[in-house]
Amino acid sequence: MNDFNELKITSQQSTLVDQVEDKLLDYFKSMELRPGDAIPKEQELAVALGVGRSVLREALSRLRMLGLIDSRTRRGMILTEPSLLGGMRRVIDPQILGEEALFDLLGFRIALEIGICELVVNNITNKHLENLENIVNRGVVKNFGEYTPVSEYEFHTKLYAITGNKTIMEFQQLIHPVSIFIKEKFKDYFLPVNKELDKTGKRVTHQHLFEYLKKKDKEGFSRAMSNHFAPYYSFLKKKNNNNGGN
Amino acid sequence: MNDFNELKITSQQSTLVDQVEDKLLDYFKSMELRPGDAIPKEQELAVALGVGRSVLREALSRLRMLGLIDSRTRRGMILTEPSLLGGMRRVIDPQILGEEALFDLLGFRIALEIGICELVVNNITNKHLENLENIVNRGVVKNFGEYTPVSEYEFHTKLYAITGNKTIMEFQQLIHPVSIFIKEKFKDYFLPVNKELDKTGKRVTHQHLFEYLKKKDKEGFSRAMSNHFAPYYSFLKKKNNNNGGN
DNA sequence: TTATTTTGATTTGTCTGATAAATATTACAA
DNA sequence: TTGTAATATTTATCAGACAAATCAAAATAA
Numbered sequence: 001m002n003d004f005n006e007l008k009i010t011s012q013q014s015t016l017v018d019q020v021e022d023k024l025l026d027y028f029k030s031m032e033l034r035p036g037d038a039i040p041k042e043q044e045l046a047v048a049l050g051v052g053r054s055v056l057r058e059a060l061s062r063l064r065m066l067g068l069i070d071s072r073t074r075r076g077m078i079l080t081e082p083s084l085l086g087g088m089r090r091v092i093d094p095q096i097l098g099e100e101a102l103f104d105l106l107g108f109r110i111a112l113e114i115g116i117c118e119l120v121v122n123n124i125t126n127k128h129l130e131n132l133e134n135i136v137n138r139g140v141v142k143n144f145g146e147y148t149p150v151s152e153y154e155f156h157t158k159l160y161a162i163t164g165n166k167t168i169m170e171f172q173q174l175i176h177p178v179s180i181f182i183k184e185k186f187k188d189y190f191l192p193v194n195k196e197l198d199k200t201g202k203r204v205t206h207q208h209l210f211e212y213l214k215k216k217d218k219e220g221f222s223r224a225m226s227n228h229f230a231p232y233y234s235f236l237k238k239k240n241n242n243n244g245g246n
Numbered sequence: 247m248n249d250f251n252e253l254k255i256t257s258q259q260s261t262l263v264d265q266v267e268d269k270l271l272d273y274f275k276s277m278e279l280r281p282g283d284a285i286p287k288e289q290e291l292a293v294a295l296g297v298g299r300s301v302l303r304e305a306l307s308r309l310r311m312l313g314l315i316d317s318r319t320r321r322g323m324i325l326t327e328p329s330l331l332g333g334m335r336r337v338i339d340p341q342i343l344g345e346e347a348l349f350d351l352l353g354f355r356i357a358l359e360i361g362i363c364e365l366v367v368n369n370i371t372n373k374h375l376e377n378l379e380n381i382v383n384r385g386v387v388k389n390f391g392e393y394t395p396v397s398e399y400e401f402h403t404k405l406y407a408i409t410g411n412k413t414i415m416e417f418q419q420l421i422h423p424v425s426i427f428i429k430e431k432f433k434d435y436f437l438p439v440n441k442e443l444d445k446t447g448k449r450v451t452h453q454h455l456f457e458y459l460k461k462k463d464k465e466g467f468s469r470a471m472s473n474h475f476a477p478y479y480s481f482l483k484k485k486n487n488n489n490g491g492n
Numbered sequence: 493t494t495a496t497t498t499t500g501a502t503t504t505g506t507c508t509g510a511t512a513a514a515t516a517t518t519a520c521a522a
Numbered sequence: 523t524t525g526t527a528a529t530a531t532t533t534a535t536c537a538g539a540c541a542a543a544t545c546a547a548a549a550t551a552a
Contacts, residue, residue: 015533015535017534017535021311025336029341029342033342035342035344041502042504043503051535052535052536052537054300054303054534054535055535055536057504057505058303058304058307059307061304061305061307061308062311065267065311066333066336066337067337068336068337068342071504072503072504072543073504073542073544074501074502074503074543074544074545075543075544075545076503079342081342081343081344082337082343084338084343084350084351085334086337087312087334087337088330088331088333090309090312090333091312091313091314091329091330093275095275095278095280096274096275096280096281096314096325096327096328097327097328097330098281101327101330104330104411105330107365107409107413108358108413108414108417110361111358111365111414112358113361114360114364115357115358115359115361115362116357118360118472119353122483163353164486165350165353165354167347167350167351167353167354168353226364237368240410261505261506262505262506263505263506287531287533297506297507299508300505300506301505301506301507303533303534317532317533317534318514318515318533319513319514319515319532319533319534320513320514320516320530320531320532320533321514321516321532321533322531322533
């Protein structure tokens, strides 16, 4: 099955709108503009850039979407502090992303969640612990140690919340559907693996994780979290080997 | 000092362009369109949506920026697989982002880099090790155990590369300037801290990290990485306490 | 004077129509 | 079959108009 992807021309030279978008960003930076600062009105910008108003507006519309600028009739435009992940929110969709991107996101999530363990143990309070205990107990086990989706989500979300890092929290909310999607799509892989782990008593559940947290055992919690993700981890390893990773 | 931020109306009702953007995304999903699939031409979409062509084009321009669609004269428009972080690339700018977002990003980076340690040790090959050794040796120490910026960058970039996760790599490239910016802006904090660490011999350098990698000592490498970031970590802790974190 | 209302002007939001540029399609020739 | 020219179609860009919002100033009332 030949394919000539190598020869395909991909980057049709950039359009005027692309160029204007770049120029606007450069302009903001070179003028050292900060959120709250006003920027020239459309008319002036269009003239200065030497483009029609529609082209300028298409570029501005992009920046508006990213939350970089805010505009109101008669009031003009001002810079605003953008949401870091706003752009990502629109493209994270298991249907549109390819498998490689989805797997990357899953790996990203696992790494991040293992990475926050120390921070979580450092930050955790008794109130947090109470809260977590409720979540764990509420998560009635369905079968083979599976937690209900809601409990699953709440538990991990709570861990992210304990970090106090809003960006990390927002990120978690975004990629959670990806984990769900992969778990469902490849359940033929995960179910037997989990079953086997249950049989040998090696399955690390939220209950186990919680116990380490209660003891504030950093090393133990990190190791347990790592093991908690072991099925995903081996899944990704297998997938990467199939694709002959670099 | 009263302020009535709570009462401020922030979300002036969404514009037509915002609505069209949403509708387009919904449309793609409901039709289960995948990258490569063609979408109707502008004329038809505008009529179907009941908006002018300019409004439609502003919405399409946004999706084009995210890499969701590609369009060529006379050829029509097709869905494409978007870059996950393309939107973020445009807004990550220490000048435009507020301090909280910058600190969050630094915390994000630290967590992620600690989280990939296990994966790095698992994936690392002799070729990788050679490569890393070169980078470490090339990174001439300036003063107080500081590595040159280039070596600093290359070393950590290489670690991310070893994961084989493109999204993680891309993310690292994006947030690296943030770490640089913070280190520079708050050097009055970092320099004495590092000096003290050097004096007590507790400073964890790239050399140390490399030794653990060579031994493929997961636990040791993770712990060393955690200590490598200790100055940043305590910096963030202090900042969060100042702001009375949740 | 001070407060309120009215009026006018300005800026973004949207629509429409026109032209340019690129290229898929068709028709035709070798 | 292959190559070339003419045609038609679609996106890219421009230009001008009007609508809606709201800021600023003028006019009016207290």
